[in-house]
Amino acid sequence: MTNHSAAAFDRDAGRIAVGGVPVDRLADRVGATPFFAYDRRLLTERVALLRATLPREVQLSYAVKANPMPAVVQHLAGLVDSFDVASALEMRTALDTPMPPHRVSFAGPGKTDAELRQAIAAGVTIEMESENEADRVAALGRQLRIRPRVAVRVNPDFAVKGSGMRLGGGPQQFGVDCERVPALLKELANADVEFLGFHVFAGSQNLRADSLCEAQRRTVDLAIRLAEESPLPVRYLNLGGGFGIPYTDRDTPLDLATIGANLADLVRGPIRQGLPEARVVIELGRYIVGECGVYVTRVVDRKISRGRTYLVVDGGLHHQLAASGNFGQAIRRNYPLAVAERIDAEPVETVTVVGCLCTPLDLLGDAVTLPRADVGDLIVLFQAGAYGLTASPTAFLSHPAPAEVLV
Numbered sequence: 001m002t003n004h005s006a007a008a009f010d011r012d013a014g015r016i017a018v019g020g021v022p023v024d025r026l027a028d029r030v031g032a033t034p035f036f037a038y039d040r041r042l043l044t045e046r047v048a049l050l051r052a053t054l055p056r057e058v059q060l061s062y063a064v065k066a067n068p069m070p071a072v073v074q075h076l077a078g079l080v081d082s083f084d085v086a087s088a089l090e091m092r093t094a095l096d097t098p099m100p101p102h103r104v105s106f107a108g109p110g111k112t113d114a115e116l117r118q119a120i121a122a123g124v125t126i127e128m129e130s131e132n133e134a135d136r137v138a139a140l141g142r143q144l145r146i147r148p149r150v151a152v153r154v155n156p157d158f159a160v161k162g163s164g165m166r167l168g169g170g171p172q173q174f175g176v177d178c179e180r181v182p183a184l185l186k187e188l189a190n191a192d193v194e195f196l197g198f199h200v201f202a203g204s205q206n207l208r209a210d211s212l213c214e215a216q217r218r219t220v221d222l223a224i225r226l227a228e229e230s231p232l233p234v235r236y237l238n239l240g241g242g243f244g245i246p247y248t249d250r251d252t253p254l255d256l257a258t259i260g261a262n263l264a265d266l267v268r269g270p271i272r273q274g275l276p277e278a279r280v281v282i283e284l285g286r287y288i289v290g291e292c293g294v295y296v297t298r299v300v301d302r303k304i305s306r307g308r309t310y311l312v313v314d315g316g317l318h319h320q321l322a323a324s325g326n327f328g329q330a331i332r333r334n335y336p337l338a339v340a341e342r343i344d345a346e347p348v349e350t351v352t353v354v355g356c357l358c359t360p361l362d363l364l365g366d367a368v369t370l371p372r373a374d375v376g377d378l379i380v381l382f383q384a385g386a387y388g389l390t391a392s393p394t395a396f397l398s399h400p401a402p403a404e405v406l407v
């Protein structure tokens, strides 16, 4: 199956290539299938596209949770302005790169005292998710005799339409409800913390530019209103992100140009007026890495059952849960996949591609038309650069963990 995601990768004599290396050769180099392969050139080009389309006043933060492979994070350290981390281990991965600690922000509910201590000692910005967390941060700062760098994650009074996942609006475990933020800001003004500003992250996997633009406008309005009530200057405004990528043939890629134009209006209009000191940040995970990676599997069985042809591969949902439709999809649709060594060949048969787990949930391609594939052939699954390995139940059925390579 040829598709937009396959088109981005190099080709070599009819074979798909990652980082210029044909996938069959890469499989020999890795030494085993299945594995994940991420394309360095595509990562670089993706960030360049964002830089070219978003206004230069907007800084780019990479959400490490989307793909925390250390080599990927190292590569992105030279390309983006900051990192967003969601755990102590992600923080360590980020701090191992040349990214300065003050350009690392730590968001997420349920941060433990141990994690907060590490974050304060490291000098990263803690995006506080509750009043209780704010109290603990201040107390730990006193104990450590370090002034914590903090921002307040705000739960807005609106939701973002069209997000695959909602993280803002209504009651939430994320952030402080915006109507309670002014009271918290008064407390912070008397606490020994370095207050930087606000973080609003209200949804992810959104393909509707109009919804994202509206959310950005409303977020800026909200931040300006809060800044007016703040005894402390606002020097940081993290507008979140939520830029989606097309996973199935029903999805239309995001209109990035419209978002860039909207952000330019915001930074050169209301933000310049109302938040003149604020460093403005967009925080993206999957949009940066999602389309730059593939999951490579090998056919171990080809069987016909009552007229249906099955290709059974050596990978499955334990490594790439999302492709099985069990990670946030309401209706299961196929992620793009291809026979790696016959990328340009005509499709000749309709097959069902399944993983090696003993569960009917392990379905990777339902009734897909492909060139002929036999035992030993490689099947690549696209859109595997984000929320792949680390968002999958790797221990389920106790198969070995796959390798990951950045090429």
Ligand SMILES: Cc1ncc(COP(=O)(O)O)c(C=O)c1O
Residues within 6 Å of the ligand: 063, 066, 084, 107, 108, 167, 201, 204, 205, 241, 242, 243, 283, 284, 285, 286, 287, 386
């Ligand atoms: C706070 C925060 N930042 C960034 C992200 C990354 O989202 P995405 O990978 O969809 O860009 C998430 C995802 O849930 C998030 O919760």
